[in-house]
Amino acid sequence: xxxANVGTLGTTPDKRDELVAALIQRNDLLKTAxxxxxxVGTNDExxxxxxxxxxxxxxxxHQASLALPEVQAAIAAARxxxxxxxxxxxxxxxxxxxxx
Amino acid sequence: xxxANVGTLGTTPDKRDELVAALIQRNDLLKTAxxxxxxVGTNDExxxxxxxxxxxxxxxxHQASLALPEVQAAIAAARxxxxxxxxxxxxxxxxxxxxx
Numbered sequence: 001x002x003x004a005n006v007g008t009l010g011t012t013p014d015k016r017d018e019l020v021a022a023l024i025q026r027n028d029l030l031k032t033a034x035x036x037x038x039x040v041g042t043n044d045e046x047x048x049x050x051x052x053x054x055x056x057x058x059x060x061x062h063q064a065s066l067a068l069p070e071v072q073a074a075i076a077a078a079r080x081x082x083x084x085x086x087x088x089x090x091x092x093x094x095x096x097x098x099x100x
Numbered sequence: 101x102x103x104a105n106v107g108t109l110g111t112t113p114d115k116r117d118e119l120v121a122a123l124i125q126r127n128d129l130l131k132t133a134x135x136x137x138x139x140v141g142t143n144d145e146x147x148x149x150x151x152x153x154x155x156x157x158x159x160x161x162h163q164a165s166l167a168l169p170e171v172q173a174a175i176a177a178a179r180x181x182x183x184x185x186x187x188x189x190x191x192x193x194x195x196x197x198x199x200x
Contacts, residue, residue, distance in 0.1 A: 002139070002141075004139060004141060004151065004153050006106045006153060008189060020194050020195070023197065024194060024195035024196060024197055025197055026197055026198075026199070026200055027197040027198075028198075030197055030198060031198055035198065037137070037196070037198070038196050038197055038198050039102070039104060039155065039193045039196050040193070040194055040195055040196060040197075041102075041104060041191035041192050041193040041194050042191055042192060042194060043189065043190060043191045043192065044192075051104065051189060051191035053104050053106060053153060053155075055139065055153075087189075089108060089143070089151060089187075090143060091141035091142055091143045091151035092141050092142060092143065092144075093139045093140070093141040094120050094124060094140055094141050094142060095120070095124035095139075095140055096124060096137070096138050096139050096140060097123065097124055097125055097126055097127040097130055097138055097140075098126075098127075098128075098130060098131055098135065098137070098138050099126070100126055
């Protein structure tokens with residue numbers, strides 16, 4: 001069952017664009033790990049927040065990806081940019097009006 | 101610029117699955133209006149909440165879709181199922197690690 005993870009990552013002042021750049025670095029490992037979509041963005045009304053929207057083949061695939069050494073290294077590299085404020089939610093995808 | 105809208109829709113008790121069924125009814129109009137993805141789901145930890153994740157060609161396309169008669173009718177039909185509790189966020193997509 002497709003799994004969705006959407007979240008907000010608070011950043012320390014003026015680090016938003018640096019975090020975005022780190023998150024959108026091309027990473028083909030994610031696809032191999034079962035990532036179907038990974039969109040990163042910003043909202044000018046919240047200048048110290050980065051937004052992430054992920055779709056995965058399953059909740060298990062997402063969970064397993066967090067243990068990959070490359071992902072662990074990326075998380076460690078991002079940590080100094082983060083304020084510690086996180087938000088978001090997760091859900092199991094039931095369907096879409098765009099397909100049968 | 102691709103626009104993301106993700107949200108939570110609180111439902112009145114036991115109306116979650118009815119709202120999901122309404123939201124995932126096949127609707128080719130959305131694609132014509134610029135909708136790139138529209139995933140609907142649930143999380144068993146929040147039994148009176150429906151989750152929606154949308155990607156649009158632009159914020160303008162999303163805004164314009166809300167004025168379509170068919171979308172207005174769908175919103176009106178869903179209203180009795182809603183508790184009035186909403187959440188979520190919107191952002192402009194900057195990029196993805198899955199593509200250059």
